[in-house]
Amino acid sequence: MLTGFDLQTVINALPYLFFTGMSFTLTLTVLSTIGGILFGTMLAIMRLSRYRAMSAMAAGYVNVLRSLPLVLVIFWFYFLVPFLAQWLTGASSPVRVDPFWSSVITFTLFEACYFCEIVRSGIQSLPKGQSLASQALGMTERQTMIYVVLPQAMRNMLPLFLTQTIILFQDTSLVYVLSITDFLGAAAKIAQRDGRLLEMYVFAAAVYFVISLLASHAARRLQKRVAIIR
Amino acid sequence: MKKLTLSFLAVMMSAATATAQDSxxxxxxxxxxxxxxxxxxxxxxxxxxxxxxxxxxxxxxxxxxxxxxxxxxxxxxxxxxxxxxxxxxxxxxxxxxxxxxxxxxxxxxxxxxxxxxxxxxxxFVAGVRILSKKNAPIASMADAKGRTVVTLAGTTSVKVINAANTADGLGLTILSAKDLAEGMLTLETDRAVALIFDDVSIAGAAATSKAPADYQMSTDPLSVEPYxxxxxxxxxxxxxxxxxxxxxxxxxxxxxxxxxxxxxxxxxxxxxxxxxxxxxxxxxxxxxxxxxxxxxxxx
Amino acid sequence: MNYNWNWWIFFEPSLDGTNTYLTTLFWGLGWTIATALCAFAIALVLGSVVGVGRTAPSPWMQRSATTFVEIFRNIPLLVQMFLWYFVLPEILPRDAGMWMKQLPNAQFYTAVICLGCYHAARVAEVVRAGLESLSKGQKMAGQALGLTLPQTYAYVLLPMAYRIVVPAITSEFLSCTKNTSVALAIGLMELTGAARAMQENSFQIFEAFTAATTLYLALNLVIVFAMRAVEGLAVVPGYGNRRNAVKGR
Structure with a gap:
């Protein structure tokens, strides 16, 4: 049924694919990365905290979410977020959260677990002498974390963050299971409407490939540049 | 880990009960x-x-x-x-x-x-019917015996097909597409021999497909579906x-x-x-x- | 809102009329495990070949191995799933395509092959890292003893590298188990798919997903414990500290 590669279908679909689909995918990736790094750092600090309860809570959260497939987590949060929002805001009925923000929340909460592990190993990889030295200088624990530990750890982690962001970028395609129009969703819609599977899926694969490949090369170059010589 | 699962459940439950007296x-x-x-x-x-x-x-x-x-x-x-x-x-x-x-x-x-x-x-009142390709027609559930059929996930048709499958021992493989477009795609690409769903919807899917003349719909509805x-x-x-x-x-x-x-x-x-x-x-x-x-x- | 909690739903018959919802969930778990095991077997074999290829002296082998890794790592798994399931049969000769489409359990085979290749690319990186972490002397010593290069890999380098990378392989297997859920998009009734179907037909959303979550956690624990035992056996005496040098995702 598919004879030859019909480039025209792809060209006609470009505005829809990029303005609707890719812009959704990229915004979702960027916002979830920022959210994931912030929340992930918080989780990592909690995990390394002296307070047992705090570290147990963070460890539990991270371990549970890391044991679950993202697809299941996406379903969970899509149905649960309105209740969580209601619970947090004290509203009288579940709060409507549109699919975009629901996805941002889902990916932030999920990817934070992976960012947390990166930050944790980043912090732990610093020699103990660093924090001992700053405490000897009279810094509080919090000041040590903010002025000494995190800046160095972050520098080491930058390439890993970028690598995780590439994974996140690819993972966002899973919102397809909820019929949300991300880049893959847009491609699938055109594919099904025009019966042009081959063209649309191959094109989508190529776009993901090029973006991920370029970004991973950038990550590798970054790794060489930021490496702290010890 | 256990503690967290429990508190997670507790949040869910309280969220659900808190809304019981909806306004x-x-x-x-x-x-x-x-x-x-x-x-x-x-x-x-x-x-x-x-x-x-x-x-x-x-x-x-x-x-x-x-x-x-x-x-x-x-x-x-x-x-x-x-x-x-x-x-x-x-x-x-x-x-x-x-x-x-x-x-x-x-x-x-x-x-x-x-x-x-x-x-x-x-x-609206619809009926569940069978859409198939004219070159491999499926007029009744019995015709699909041992084959793969597709329907739409989360619809009443799933139940209708499963009931027929069990009652008559048809040995069907039943796929669930997430929407009508995906279901039609599954039939179009021969991943399934029949799309079984509400007549009015499959008629619409066939009419808007690339080759409407390639498809046929069974005559007797398998069930009645008030919308x-x-x-x-x-x-x-x-x-x-x-x-x-x-x-x-x-x-x-x-x-x-x-x-x-x-x-x-x-x-x-x-x-x-x-x-x-x-x-x-x-x-x-x-x-x-x-x-x-x-x-x-x-x- | 009014949600009707009904934890007894698990013991009610599902739509197929014979099995209860609980049984369908366990069937789903079975598919998850079967898919993960078969896919990972492919990933280990193929990944080792590609990993060796990446460290081989022949530029031709290096280049093809690198291409393999880049392709399967840089396309989202779901897109790969669609390529295998929808696109591949269309570009094959008509008869071969039809044969593929009408295979019983086509979703299962597709998912196994797709996940196998996807994880092979990752296993290859792990194997390569393991090989590269070995000191150069090992390879030289092997060849000095008169072993050919393939023999050096088979008897000296790979046995050592495998033992070093076991922890990384474990986490790769865990992620393979989780990734089977992506196959629900092509209709495989694995655990997440079974929970979704239960939700759609019984409308007990939270019960269905809670059960799936519990089963995934249990499965995860079993794998972690089993692999910890394997890791204990695989530790290379006297090589302890260097183990940490190899990390995989």
């Missing part, structure tokens, strides 16, 4: 100044996208009338109307969790679903407003014009005509409106 959909709409209409993205001609990605269709027209009635009732003509696409999988959870206020698509009113949601007066607008349970104020609106359209005869617009005239975006005149069952419902889920009443 009602109308109050919620008035408070937020917004009504959210759930729609399908490919259920031609009930609820689907036109070429500007705007949801249109028979069910959308009926819901637009409900929205007008809500505005009048609340005395707020400036209520914002938002649209949210749903699928067979997501429609019931999203209605229950307050994301959408009503669902306007092709949802069958049945007793099982009434445990979680409720339905307006019936606004309604899906609403939250235990909210009589909103439900009676919706029913009054629909019954008003039935009584005044306006329903005929709306029906003809979508079923017997060319429809956007590609000017296809469904050629689906009003059935005797639907005429009967319009004369005697009912929201009863019992399919036997519609035969």
């Amino acid at each position: 009602g959909t109308l109050a919620k709409i008035a408070e937020r100044g917004e009504i959210v209409v759930g729609h399908r993205d490919g259920s031609v001609p009930f609820s689907y996208y036109d070429d500007q990605q705007k949801p249109i269709g028979y069910a959308m027209d009926l819901c637009a009338q409900v929205v007008e009635a809500v505005k009048t009732k609340l005395g707020k003509p400036d209520i914002k109307v938002s649209y949210m696409p749903v699928t067979g999988t997501t429609r019931i959870p999203l209605l229950a969790n307050g994301t959408i206020d009503m669902e306007c698509g092709t949802t069958t009113n049945n007793a099982d679903r009434q445990k979680q949601v409720t339905f307006s007066t019936t606004n 309604g607008i899906m609403l939250r349970r235990n909210d009589d104020a909103f439900k009676s407003l919706v029913n009054a609106t629909l019954e008003g359209l039935y009584k005044s005869g306006e329903i005929n014009a709306i029906y003809d617009k979508w079923f017997t005239q060319p429809i956007p975006p590609r000017g296809i005509n469904m050629n689906f005149p009003m059935s005797a069952q639907l005429k009967n419902v319009i004369a005697n409106p009912t929201d009863d889920p019992n399919p036997d009443l519609y035969r």
Whole structure:
């Protein structure tokens, strides 16, 4: 049924694919990365905290979410977020959260677990002498974390963050299971409407490939540049 | 880990119970100044996208009338109307969790679903039938014996097919597509020999496919499917407003014009005509409106 | 809102009329495990070959191995799933395509092959890292003893590298188990798919997903414990500290 590669279908679909689909995918990736790094750092600090309860809570959260497939987590949060929002805001009925923000929340909460592990190993990889030295200088624990530990750890982690962001970028395609129009969703819609599977899926694969490949090369170059010589 | 799972569960439960004394959909709409209409993205001609990605269709027209009635009732003509696409999988959870206020698509009113949601007066009566390719025709469930068939996830057809499969030992492989487009794609690419779903929808899918002449539909319906607008349970104020609106359209005869617009005239975006005149069952419902889920009443 | 909690739903018959919902969930778990095991077997074999290829002296082998890794790592798994399932049969000759489409359990085979290749690319990186972490002397010593290069890999380098990378392989297997859920998009009734179907047909969303979550956690624990035992056996005496040098995702 598919004879030859019909480039025209792809060209006609470009505005829809990029303005609707890719812009959704990229915004979702960027916002979830920022959210994931912030929340992930918080989780990592909690995990390394002296307070047992705090570290147990963070460890539990991270371990549970890391044991679950993202697809299941996406379903969970899509149905649960309105209740969580209601619970947090004290509203009288579940709060409507549109699919975009629901996805941002889902990916932030999920990817934070992976960012947390990166930050944790980043912090732990610093020699103990660093924090001992700053405490000897009279810094509080919090000041040590903010002025000494995190800046160095972050520098080491930058390439890993970028690598995780590439994974996140690819993972966002899973919102397809909820019929949300991300880049893959847009491609699938055109594919099904025009019966042009081959063209649309191959094109989508190529776009993901090029973006991920370029970004991973950038990550590798970054790794060489930021490496702290010890 | 255990502790966290427990607290997670506790949050869920408290969230669910805290909402038990809901203040009602109308109050919620008035408070937020917004009504959210759930729609399908490919259920031609009930609820689907036109070429500007705007949801249109028979069910959308009926819901637009409900929205007008809500505005009048609340005395707020400036209520914002938002649209949210749903699928067979997501429609019931999203209605229950307050994301959408009503669902306007092709949802069958049945007793099982009434445990979680409720339905307006019936606004269409469909039947489950079998769509297959003319070069490999499937006229009855028995013809599909041992083959792969596809239906739509989260629909009543799943139950109909499973029942036939078990009763007659057909040994079918049953795929569940997430929406009509994916189901049609599965049939089109020969991943399944038959698409089994509500007749009006598969007729629409075949009519809008690349080669409408390649498909045929079985004659005897496997079941009767009364459609309604899906609403939250235990909210009589909103439900009676919706029913009054629909019954008003039935009584005044306006329903005929709306029906003809979508079923017997060319429809956007590609000017296809469904050629689906009003059935005797639907005429009967319009004369005697009912929201009863019992399919036997519609035969 | 009014959600009807009903934890007894698990013991009610599912739509197929014979099995209860609980049984369908366990069937789902079974498919998850079967898919993960078969896919990972492919990933280990193929990944080792590609990993060796990436460290091989022949530029031709290096280049093809690198291409393999880049392709399967830089396309989202779901897109790969669609390529295998929808696109591949269309570009094959008509008869071969039809044969593929009408295979019983086509979703299962597709998912196994797709996940196998996807994880092979990752296993290859792990194997390569393991090989590269070995000191150069090992390879030289092997060749000085008169072993050919393939023999050096088979008897000296790979046995050592495998033992070093066991922890990374474990986490790769865990992620393979989780990734089977992506196959629900092509209709495989694995655990997440079974929970979704249960939700759609019984409308007990939270019960269905809670059960699936519990089963995934249990499965995860079993794998972690089993692999910890394997890791204990695989530790290379006297090589302890260097183990940490190899990390995989």
